[in-house]
Amino acid sequence: MLHEHVYDDAGRMVETLVHTEPEWDTDEVDLMIAAHLLEQETGPHGQPYSESVGKQANPDSPEHTHRYETDLPVTDWALRAQLEAAREFEQQLEEAGIDERERSLILRSTHFTVRRVEREPGT
DSSP, X not given: OEEEEEEOTTSOEEEEEEEOOOSSOHHHHHHHHHHHHHHHHBOTTXXXXXXXXXXXGOTTSTTOOXXXXXXXXXXXXXXXXXXXXXXXXXXXXHHTTOOHXXXXXXXXXXXXXXXXXXXXXXX
């Protein structure tokens, strides 16, 4: 931020102009737009929607050019901890006598943060 003082003929400061730099330059804006577009185009499986839903991906289509395979399943342990916490919380709400509709609202508006906790192997 740059401050520019403006003086009158008598040398008195009459105005201060404040010049600010943009928070993002054009290259950074372009990168953010590209990242957003890529995120929107990528399905939960990590593949581009335009490829995974097209005729070329449909094994029953005469235009079929490729297929998809999966690797061995993996467990997202952070997500599992989050889901277990949500299940326990839901049980507590049920035991507290909160009706199903209210429990649903509470659960849908509650975020369970996950943090990594270090421990020694074998303990």
